[in-house]
Amino acid sequence: MSFHKLIRKFFISLVLCLVLTPLARYISPETVLAGNKVYLAYLPLSLMIALLFIFGRAAVAPLVIGSTLVFSQILKVPLIPLISFVACLLLPLFLACLIARYYLGARWRFAITNRGIGVRIFWLGFFAPFSIKIAMYLCGLFINYPPSLSPFFGESSQIYQVIDLLNMIAAAMIFTMLFYYPLRMVLNLHYARAFWRRCVLRYLAPQRRLSSFTWLTTWVCFLVLLCSSYKTTLIAGYLVPLIFILFTLGIRHMGPRLIALLWGISAWLLLTYNDGFLQGVNTGFTLAFTLSVIISFTVCMLYMTMIFHKNEWMKRVYRLQAMTDPLTQLPNLRALEEHFKCFPTGTLCCLRMSNLEFLSRHYGLMMRIHCKREITQQLKPWLNEGEQVFQLPGCELLIFLQGNEAQARLNHMVDLLNNKKIRWHNSMLEIEYGASYCLANDDFDELHRTLGQLSYLAEQACSVKQVLSLNTEVEAVSDETTERVLLLHKVKHALTLDDEKSLQLYAQPIVDRDGKGYKEILTRLFFNGEMITPDRFIPIIAEFNLSVRFDMLVMSKLITHLREHETDSLCAQFSVNLMPFTLMQKDIAQQIVTLFAQNKVPTSAVIIEVTEEQAFSNSETSVQNITLLRDNGFKIAIDDFGTGYANYERLKRMQADVIKIDGCFIKDIASNSLDLMIVKSISDLANAKGLCVVAEFVETPEQRTILLDLGVQYLQGYLLGRPEPLQDPDPAYSQQTAL
Numbered sequence: 001m002s003f004h005k006l007i008r009k010f011f012i013s014l015v016l017c018l019v020l021t022p023l024a025r026y027i028s029p030e031t032v033l034a035g036n037k038v039y040l041a042y043l044p045l046s047l048m049i050a051l052l053f054i055f056g057r058a059a060v061a062p063l064v065i066g067s068t069l070v071f072s073q074i075l076k077v078p079l080i081p082l083i084s085f086v087a088c089l090l091l092p093l094f095l096a097c098l099i100a101r102y103y104l105g106a107r108w109r110f111a112i113t114n115r116g117i118g119v120r121i122f123w124l125g126f127f128a129p130f131s132i133k134i135a136m137y138l139c140g141l142f143i144n145y146p147p148s149l150s151p152f153f154g155e156s157s158q159i160y161q162v163i164d165l166l167n168m169i170a171a172a173m174i175f176t177m178l179f180y181y182p183l184r185m186v187l188n189l190h191y192a193r194a195f196w197r198r199c200v201l202r203y204l205a206p207q208r209r210l211s212s213f214t215w216l217t218t219w220v221c222f223l224v225l226l227c228s229s230y231k232t233t234l235i236a237g238y239l240v241p242l243i244f245i246l247f248t249l250g251i252r253h254m255g256p257r258l259i260a261l262l263w264g265i266s267a268w269l270l271l272t273y274n275d276g277f278l279q280g281v282n283t284g285f286t287l288a289f290t291l292s293v294i295i296s297f298t299v300c301m302l303y304m305t306m307i308f309h310k311n312e313w314m315k316r317v318y319r320l321q322a323m324t325d326p327l328t329q330l331p332n333l334r335a336l337e338e339h340f341k342c343f344p345t346g347t348l349c350c351l352r353m354s355n356l357e358f359l360s361r362h363y364g365l366m367m368r369i370h371c372k373r374e375i376t377q378q379l380k381p382w383l384n385e386g387e388q389v390f391q392l393p394g395c396e397l398l399i400f401l402q403g404n405e406a407q408a409r410l411n412h413m414v415d416l417l418n419n420k421k422i423r424w425h426n427s428m429l430e431i432e433y434g435a436s437y438c439l440a441n442d443d444f445d446e447l448h449r450t451l452g453q454l455s456y457l458a459e460q461a462c463s464v465k466q467v468l469s470l471n472t473e474v475e476a477v478s479d480e481t482t483e484r485v486l487l488l489h490k491v492k493h494a495l496t497l498d499d500e501k502s503l504q505l506y507a508q509p510i511v512d513r514d515g516k517g518y519k520e521i522l523t524r525l526f527f528n529g530e531m532i533t534p535d536r537f538i539p540i541i542a543e544f545n546l547s548v549r550f551d552m553l554v555m556s557k558l559i560t561h562l563r564e565h566e567t568d569s570l571c572a573q574f575s576v577n578l579m580p581f582t583l584m585q586k587d588i589a590q591q592i593v594t595l596f597a598q599n600k601v602p603t604s605a606v607i608i609e610v611t612e613e614q615a616f617s618n619s620e621t622s623v624q625n626i627t628l629l630r631d632n633g634f635k636i637a638i639d640d641f642g643t644g645y646a647n648y649e650r651l652k653r654m655q656a657d658v659i660k661i662d663g664c665f666i667k668d669i670a671s672n673s674l675d676l677m678i679v680k681s682i683s684d685l686a687n688a689k690g691l692c693v694v695a696e697f698v699e700t701p702e703q704r705t706i707l708l709d710l711g712v713q714y715l716q717g718y719l720l721g722r723p724e725p726l727q728d729p730d731p732a733y734s735q736q737t738a739l
Helices: 003-026 043-075 079-104 117-142 158-173 176-187 189-204 206-227 233-250 256-272 284-322 333-342 356-363 365-382 406-418 444-463 474-496 534-543 547-564 588-598 620-631 648-653 673-688 701-709
Strands: 030-033 036-039 346-353 388-391 396-401 422-424 427-429 433-440 467-469 503-511 517-527 530-532 574-577 606-611 635-641 658-661 692-695 714-716
Touching: 003 043, 003 176, 030 158, 030 284, 036 158, 043 079, 043 117, 043 158, 043 176, 079 117, 117 158, 117 284, 158 176, 158 284, 176 189, 176 256, 189 206, 189 256, 206 233, 206 256, 233 256, 233 284, 256 284, 333 388, 333 396, 333 444, 346 365, 346 406, 346 444, 356 365, 356 427, 365 388, 365 396, 365 406, 365 422, 396 406, 396 444, 406 433, 406 467, 433 444, 444 467, 474 517, 474 530, 474 534, 474 547, 503 547, 517 534, 517 547, 534 547, 547 574, 547 588, 588 620, 606 620, 620 635, 658 673, 673 692, 701 714
Parallel strands: 433 467, 517 574, 574 606, 606 635, 635 658, 658 692, 692 714
Antiparallel strands: 030 036, 346 396, 346 433, 388 396, 422 427, 503 517, 503 714, 517 530
């Protein structure tokens, strides 16, 4: 701090101390107890703390000088009692400030209602008043004070000393804000404007205006009623606690600074105009209890206010993080939706870096992140108010533009970017750009569909043109990008509806040479009467992580059918597939076992079909789920055997009950000797291990004869029966079989 500033602060704080200390003493709430005047809040102490908060160490000397001069005129006592009185007030206060600075650092005087509030409450709100009172008591043992001061220095009852201590705690903790905020606003107009903008104006916004006005009106009415001279037990005994409830509710509507200031005003009015407030209860013990309650509520209110507004701040931070991509630190699509609320119309532009994917494979992911940040920085000077760049996955950025010249501006941006290079370490990267754009509005239902179309069109723009307009080429783009989106919508709709029409189970027979066997459960989805076949919906389910919902829905419908068509047979009646992602979910096997147990359906009635990839994968979760299903009575079938991970070594150690030979080895078995040899070897080894063998895609009598001669026990295909809606089981398939 410069010498000039120090001198300036010295004189300002000295003038304030000389002028305001008599005023603070004059307006200090007081009452009479056992013939002696007792303060309910000694406000000169509040002023001293406020000046230390505002001026720091520059206020130490002015407080000593100013307090000595003021109290010498007010108290008119000899020099030694005067010096001891001032020392009792100031020395503990200075010590408490030093300790607070030690714990909180150089900025201990700032944000006094937020950071470090616990330290300030303890050292300045409790330690300093206790130390002042102890110092006064000790001085009273050795120094003779005039009758007007002697009660404060120990020559009074114990309850008087307790009330005197509580009044200093109240002055330090509650009423410091009555001086601190007004003085800061008078001394610094910038602070006054900031206080108005941050602590008052924000609560007068249209969305908060009604609640703030209601609270303030109720607050004024309560104070007028409680501070009136109308004496009644109703006011003194029942209405006072309501002011606490009112301020507890006000925590949600007012900031910590404003609530502390309003509470200081309220407490001062209640203690000053206390005829109705203390009617019939103006006794020593009651006063001590009342002050204790006010102090306790103040501590709770300060902490609740800090916690609530810290939570609000954390919500704003989390909200900002939710709208920011964690890697590029750019606004994401959620931020785009919020942006649309402020700017409902504009032009969406998709900027694609066509070779960024290739470059990132060579230079790494951080290069891609660096490029996106660098491109965003290059674009910012060309953006107007309300225009912004948003992060898109992959090698694209989204630009929101306004105005009628969006196309020309986008062309200009792409041209300039194509002529710039981006430095990455010691390399200069040449990025190739293409872009697409379309007029957009705040229709969020169409937003993601539009983004998909823009992405496709931007990819085409990189190879044919620099900039393409979706509004002029929407038909060509829609055919490419909307089919999968519409199909996803249909699939999710079918899986959401819990009825018999949206998801239907079909069954295809799997039989031995005698026509006995079981059926495989197949699924068909329906949307508004349109059938969606597995070759269309299975890829969608796998891609968009809907497999668990799909498999559990199929399993539930199958269990319902088995419960409604209960038989005495313990043999398998149906087989059902589980998708790979389903088996990778922890505890999915236990859920299936529990579902069967709850419906009292034997697990032996169902064969679980899994793929080679699942059966032989290194996924510990998949293996554990398959093992748990087998241990609980389910038979396990390996579907599409021979096309992926299978080999003889794995077949030798495989823990399964059934293998299903893939149809690619079956369809040409009559004309291809190699297929015949493969099927024979698989069948021989499986039979040696005691496994049942099922051949898929059997469509001709010749195939049936060959497969049965090779030792294949069960056949499946259009020759044996096409998939039919699941109905009452055919008696032919209910007979005892080997499964």
